[in-house]
Structure formats: structure tokens, C-alpha cells
Amino acid sequence: xxxxxxxxxxxxxxxxxxxxxDMEGVELLTTDPDAPLHDAAPAxxxxxxxxxxxxxxxxxxxxxxxxxxxxxxxIASENSRHRGLTELAAQHGVDVLCEKPLATTVxxxxxxxxxxxxxxxxxxxxxxxxxxPAYAAARAAVRAGHLxxxxxxxxxxxxxxxxxxxxxxxxxxxxxGGALMDHTVHIAxxxxxxxxxxxxxxxxxxxxxxxxxxxxxxxxxxxTVAYDNDTHVTIDCSWSQPRHHPQWxxxxxxxxxxxATVEFTAFAQSVSGYDERNRQATVHPWGTDLDERLLRAFxxxxxxxxxxxxxxxxxxxxxxxxxxxxxxxCSGQPSTVA
Amino acid sequence: MLDLHVGLLGAGVMAQTHxxxxxxxxxxxxxxxxxxxxxxLAAAHSAQGVExxxxxxxxxxxxxxxDICTPTRTHKELILAAVGAGRHVVCEKPLAMNPxxxxxxxxxxxxxxxHLFPAHVVRYFPEYEALHRAVASGAVGEPAxxxxxxxxxxxxWSSWFQDPSQSGGIxxxxxxxxxxxxxxxxxxxxxxxxxxxxxxxxxxxxxxTAVLTHANGAISYFHGLWGQPGTTFRTTFRVAGxxxxxxxxxxxxxxxxxxxxxxxxxxxxxxxxxxSENPYASELREFATTIxxxxxxxxxxxxxxxxxxVATAARESAxxxxxxxxxxxxxxx
Numbered sequence: 001x002x003x004x005x006x007x008x009x010x011x012x013x014x015x016x017x018x019x020x021x022d023m024e025g026v027e028l029l030t031t032d033p034d035a036p037l038h039d040a041a042p043a044x045x046x047x048x049x050x051x052x053x054x055x056x057x058x059x060x061x062x063x064x065x066x067x068x069x070x071x072x073x074x075i076a077s078e079n080s081r082h083r084g085l086t087e088l089a090a091q092h093g094v095d096v097l098c099e100k101p102l103a104t105t106v107x108x109x110x111x112x113x114x115x116x117x118x119x120x121x122x123x124x125x126x127x128x129x130x131x132x133p134a135y136a137a138a139r140a141a142v143r144a145g146h147l148x149x150x151x152x153x154x155x156x157x158x159x160x161x162x163x164x165x166x167x168x169x170x171x172x173x174x175x176x177g178g179a180l181m182d183h184t185v186h187i188a189x190x191x192x193x194x195x196x197x198x199x200x201x202x203x204x205x206x207x208x209x210x211x212x213x214x215x216x217x218x219x220x221x222x223x224t225v226a227y228d229n230d231t232h233v234t235i236d237c238s239w240s241q242p243r244h245h246p247q248w249x250x251x252x253x254x255x256x257x258x259x260a261t262v263e264f265t266a267f268a269q270s271v272s273g274y275d276e277r278n279r280q281a282t283v284h285p286w287g288t289d290l291d292e293r294l295l296r297a298f299x300x301x302x303x304x305x306x307x308x309x310x311x312x313x314x315x316x317x318x319x320x321x322x323x324x325x326x327x328x329x330c331s332g333q334p335s336t337v338a
Numbered sequence: 339m340l341d342l343h344v345g346l347l348g349a350g351v352m353a354q355t356h357x358x359x360x361x362x363x364x365x366x367x368x369x370x371x372x373x374x375x376x377x378x379l380a381a382a383h384s385a386q387g388v389e390x391x392x393x394x395x396x397x398x399x400x401x402x403x404x405d406i407c408t409p410t411r412t413h414k415e416l417i418l419a420a421v422g423a424g425r426h427v428v429c430e431k432p433l434a435m436n437p438x439x440x441x442x443x444x445x446x447x448x449x450x451x452x453h454l455f456p457a458h459v460v461r462y463f464p465e466y467e468a469l470h471r472a473v474a475s476g477a478v479g480e481p482a483x484x485x486x487x488x489x490x491x492x493x494x495w496s497s498w499f500q501d502p503s504q505s506g507g508i509x510x511x512x513x514x515x516x517x518x519x520x521x522x523x524x525x526x527x528x529x530x531x532x533x534x535x536x537x538x539x540x541x542x543x544x545x546x547t548a549v550l551t552h553a554n555g556a557i558s559y560f561h562g563l564w565g566q567p568g569t570t571f572r573t574t575f576r577v578a579g580x581x582x583x584x585x586x587x588x589x590x591x592x593x594x595x596x597x598x599x600x601x602x603x604x605x606x607x608x609x610x611x612x613x614s615e616n617p618y619a620s621e622l623r624e625f626a627t628t629i630x631x632x633x634x635x636x637x638x639x640x641x642x643x644x645x646x647x648v649a650t651a652a653r654e655s656a657x658x659x660x661x662x663x664x665x666x667x668x669x670x671x
Contacts, residue, residue, distance in 0.1 A: 133613040134593035141608045146599065260599040260608060268593045269614065271468045273584035275477065282477065284584070286468035287593065288614055 004070040008032040013076035078174040083108040090119035102315030104176025113312040123312035131293035134264035147257025155187035159249030161239035178217025183237035188318035198229040205325035339364035345401030349375035353407035359618035398423040417443040421450040433642035440646040444639040456642025462617040479581025484558040486516035489572040492542035492564040508546040510649040513562035518645040524556040531661040532652035
């Protein structure tokens with residue numbers, strides 16, 4: 001199977017490139033033509049230099065990758081460039097796995113879904129936490145009815161702000177927003193899968209920039225979502241993990257049902273410690289590689305737990321929650337999900 | 339899928355655990371148990387092609403690998419019979435009741451030119467694999483002092499565990515896991531001191547401690563607990579060295595947790611599943627790979643003998659109140 005990796009803008013591209021390079025039955029061709037020259041600090045190479053470092057094949061343009069006739073492409077560009085690349089893939093009849101969030105506007109997301117629908121190609125979204133065995137255990141408990149009716153869910157996806165490696169994460173145009181845009185969708189996507197046909201109706205959100213005074217976009221946020229089945233959800237979407245913390249962040253969910261309460265922590269599985277020579281805390285993860293399971297599910301179909309990769313429509317629903325969140329931060333009142 | 343016909347001996351909890359792992363790996367399994375319970379075990383897994391064998395001899399004749407999951411006291415004779423028939427062997431820990439028997443079984447396997455794998459499964463738990471990798475890469479420098487704790491509910495599924503002459507008590511049956519793992523990290527020990535304290539009226543509640551001094555100078559400490567009713571499984575470790583420290587507590591790394599469940603005892607508790615690859619499957623896959631390719635497995639028969647030797651010396655120490663010199667014991671053998 002031939003897989004193209006379009007852009008190294010998102011830091012997840014490094015993980016995808018390494019995994020696909022080593023995946024049996026996969027040929028990989030990468031490209032990163034939009035890498036900004038001024039962004040290429042020596043510590044964070046882009047383009048051909050990064051491809052060399054990762055030991056993966058590289059093409060100079062998107063067209064070259066499509067001329068190679070890939071079976072699927074993975075889009076890891078800046079958020080606002082997802083639409084253009086998805087439409088390009090649809091023109092070539094190629095399936096897409098797009099980095100999250102699906103797009104920075106509802107209009108872009110709708111256009112992407114429509115382009116893939118017309119082309120008869122798949123539009124999937126990179127939500128790796130769906131593939132956490134701990135999430136699968138929670139999901140199985142919910143589906144088996146062990147929790148009964150779900151009353152509330154407390155979610156958190158806190159992480160580091162990676163604008164040292166990739167400046168665009170703090171660019172309101174390229175990223176479409178700040179922490180609210182970056183992280184809300186991970187939890188919202190789990191709920192989209194977990195709550196079945198329930199739909200978000202109303203969002204209240206508060207945000208600030210205190211973690212990075214002077215930031216153009218918000219660096220911390222708390223989002224409260226009401227669903228039409230009366231489930232109430234809170235999401236901490238902050239870039240609140242200190243930059244030098246040894247772990248990038250985590251994803252946590254507590255699910256309160258009428259009959260049981262369960263919770264999971266997606267990245268709890270590590271040996272931790274302290275490295276005296278370098279005077280820093282260390283973590284040695286031993287859990288499942290979620291990116292690998294995501295890529296396998298996209299390319300080869302779901303694994304034993306039957307969990308499937310998120311599709312375009314789900315990405316549009318989670319984006320609408322984010323948009324309602326931004327509207328709420330402006331009005332100071334709950335905002336209806338469009 | 340494994341191209342392997344496994345002959346499973348035993349039908350208890352460990353046999354069931356190994357059977358499920360073999361099924362995951364796609365092996366063909368026939369099972370036999372002297373107490374006749376294997377027919378139930380085979381019937382429960384008949385959809386996966388598991389067969390009940392008519393006799394032990396039938397297993398030895400038809401299977402490539404014999405997997406021994408029987409009470410400890412029977413291990414040596416079964417190993418000797420299996421290697422005598424030219425079969426590779428996986429044997430649940432401890433390899434035998436005493437180091438002499440373990441050595442005899444190991445020598446017999448070597449003479450027969452077959453593999454003998456003691457099933458020290460802790461080596462295959464991903465957190466212990468991560469520690470091993472980190473220590474090997476120099477993450478703590480030279481390991482100096484190591485702690486391992488293991489808290490489990492007493493194995494109440496079979497009565498033989500209650501007889502120390504059959505199970506070896508907590509030092510042999512439970513703490514041997516961590517003895518073996520520590521030796522894999524810092525090498526064989528030269529001295530052991532251990533104590534055991536049992537509940538006065540109920541041997542199912544027991545606490546054991548042991549201190550090993552290793553040939554390279556490292557000291558390792560062990561605390562094993564067969565806890566009171568309701569005890570939940572927990573393991574911890576802490577490895578400190580010249581350049582750093584690494585630690586683990588399974589209570590902190592349990593990625594999926596049930597905080598409360600209404601009527602959980604009414605028959606449908608929320609199932610707890612492996613939240614990473616089943617370590618028994620990892621272990622048995624490695625053994626099968628070694629048989630197929632000759633690539634060394636991380637656990638060898640010699641490790642199994644060492645673990646029994648350490649556990650037996652620990653019991654001797656607990657009995658006599660003296661530290662046991664393992665180098666002298668080796669020299670006199």
C-alpha cells in the first residue's frame with residue numbers, strides 16, 4: 001500500500017512518518033513544500049532535511065506525491081490548509097486521513113466532506129485517543145449497559161504549547177484559534193463515539209491567556225457542553241502542561257452513570273523517574289502506541305475492539321462545538337450549537 | 339498463527355490463563371489433567387479447536403511442546419517425562435520444589451537437546467520490560483538499591499497452596515517472580531536474608547520480606563503480601579543508581595478504573611481487561627519463536643534454577659534466622 005504524508009507542519013507528522021516507514025506492507029512518500037523558511041530553527045528542521053533525519057523518502061511538491069499514485073494520504077498541515085489538500089486528494093481520488101481539527105471554519109469542513117463524497121473517497125480524522133485500550137474498556141462498559149444512563153462526563157486534554165517547534169500553533173489564522181481549537185475536539189470526539197446518537201446542543205466556554213501573557217490566542221480554556229440526552233460534559237482544553245515537563249500532557253475522562261462511575265487516563269502507563277546527570281524528570285512510556293493503532297485502523301480496518309477511525313461528519317460535529325465555544329467566550333453566555 | 343501443537347498439562351487457573359494466551363497466538367492446543375478437569379476446560383474452548391487428550395502419554399506422543407501448569411510438586415517428574423519424549427517444555431514457575439530438582443530437570447532437557455522455559459511472566463509485563471530497557475540504556479547509571487513489592491490476594495483456587503511443603507509458601511510461590519526479575523537486572527545474588535510472618539490462625543494471610551546482596555554489590559529488597567480478603571493486585575518498584583532513579587506503582591498506572599458500581603456483586607461486574615498486550619501471550623510467543631528460530635529467549639532454564647535456589651535459600655533463612663551464603667551453597671553442590 002502506497003501512502004503519502006503531506007506536510008510536516010503538525011508535530012504528529014514525525015510520529016506518522018516513523019511508524020509508516022517501519023510498517024509492513026506500506027510504502028511511504030513524504031513532502032513538506034509549505035515549510036516556512038523563517039520557522040526552520042536549527043533545532044526543528046522541516047522539509048527535506050527532516051525527511052533525511054527521519055530516513056523517509058521525500059518529494060518536492062504535492063503534485064509529485066499524487067503523480068506517484070498513492071492509495072491514501074495523511075494530511076498533517078496547518079489547520080487552515082486542510083481544506084485545500086483534502087480537495088486536491090479528492091481530485092485525485094485518494095483517501096484522506098486528516099489531522100485534527102478537521103478545519104478552522106464550518107464552511108471549510110462542509111466543503112471537504114462534500115468533495116470527498118463526490119469523489120467517492122474516504123475522509124477520516126486523526127483522533128488517536130479513540131484507540132486507547134483504556135478508552136475501549138470504558139466504551140465497552142458503557143455499551144454493555146454497566147453504567148446505565150450517563151449523567152455527566154468530566155474530560156481533560158491538557159498539553160504543552162508546541163509553538164517553539166511549530167510557530168503556527170499560536171497563529172490565529174493558520175491554527176484557527178488557540179487551545180480551544182487545538183484540544184476541545186479530542187474529548188468531543190470521544191463523546192461523539194461514546195454517546196452514540198446524542199448531539200451537543202449548547203456550549204459555555206471561558207478562556208484566558210495567563211499561561212502566555214500577550215498571546216494572541218487563548219492558552220487555557222474550560223468548555224461545558226450540554227447534549228440533547230441531558231448528559232453534561234466539561235472539557236479542560238488548556239495548554240497547561242509546563243513546557244519542560246517530561247510528559248507532553250494527557251487525556252482523562254471520568255464518566256458518571258446512574259449505575260457506575262468509571263474513568264481512564266490515556267497516557268498513565270509509564271515508568272517515571274529522575275535523571276541526575278541531566279537534572280530532569282523522566283518518563284518511560286510502556287503503553288500501546290495510539291498513533292500506530294490509528295494508522296492501522298485507517299489503512300487496514302479496525303482491530304479486535306472494533307473501534308473505527310473518526311469520519312468527516314464527526315469532525316464537523318466536533319468543530320461546531322468549538323465554534324459555539326468561541327461564540328460563548330465572546331458573549332459570556334451559553335451559545336447554541338449551530 | 340503459530341504452527342505449533344501445544345500439549346497443556348493441568349486444568350486450573352494457570353492452565354486456563356496459558357490456554358487463552360495460546361488461543362490468542364493461534365496455536366493448536368490439546369489438554370490433559372490427571373484430575374479429569376481438562377474435559378471441562380477443553381469443552382469451554384472447543385470453538386477454538388481445543389481438544390481433551392485421552393492421556394498424558396497421548397500428549398507426549400503428539401505435541402511439539404508440553405506446557406506444564408500443574409501443582410509445583412509434580413513439575414520435575416513431568417519435565418523429565420516430556421524431555422524424555424523429546425518434547426520442548428514450558429513450565430509454570432517455580433521450576434521445581436528445590437534447586438537440586440530444578441537442576442536435574444534442566445540437565446535432562448539439555449541432554450535431550452530440547453528447550454526448557456520456566457514461565458517467569460513478570461519479565462514480559464510491559465512496565466517491567468520498560469524498566470529493563472531503561473536500566474540497560476543507563477537511565478539510572480549503576481543500580482545500587484532496588485525495591486520490589488507485590489501485593490496479591492491469596493491463591494485460594496487450589497488447596498495445595500496452603501501446604502508450604504507443596505507450594506513453598508509466599509517466598510517461593512509469590513516472591514520468586516521478583517527474585518527472578520531482580521537477578522535479570524543486576525545479576526545473581528551471593529547472600530539472602532528473609533523473614534515470613536503468617537496470620538496466626540490463617541496461613542492465607544502472609545507477609546514475606548527478603549534482602550538479596552548481588553555479586554556486583556547491588557542490594558535488592560522484596561516485600562510480598564498475600565493480603566486480607568478484598569486485597570487488590572498491586573506491584574511497585576523503585577530502582578536507584580548512581581545517576582538517577584526509576585519507579586512504578588501499578589495503582590498509579592492503572593489506565594482504566596471503576597470507581598464505583600451499584601450492585602456490582604449482583605453478577606455482572608465491569609470486566610477488567612489487559613490494557614496492553616497480554617503478557618502471557620508475549621511470553622509464550624517468545625518461547626515459540628525460540629523453538630522455531632533458535633533466537634534466544636530472555637528467560638532460560640538456568641534462570642529458573644537460580645530463582646528456585648534463591649527462593650529456597652530465602653526459606654532456609656526465614657526458618658533459621660540466619661543469612662544464607664549462596665556462593666558457599668553453589669561451591670558445595
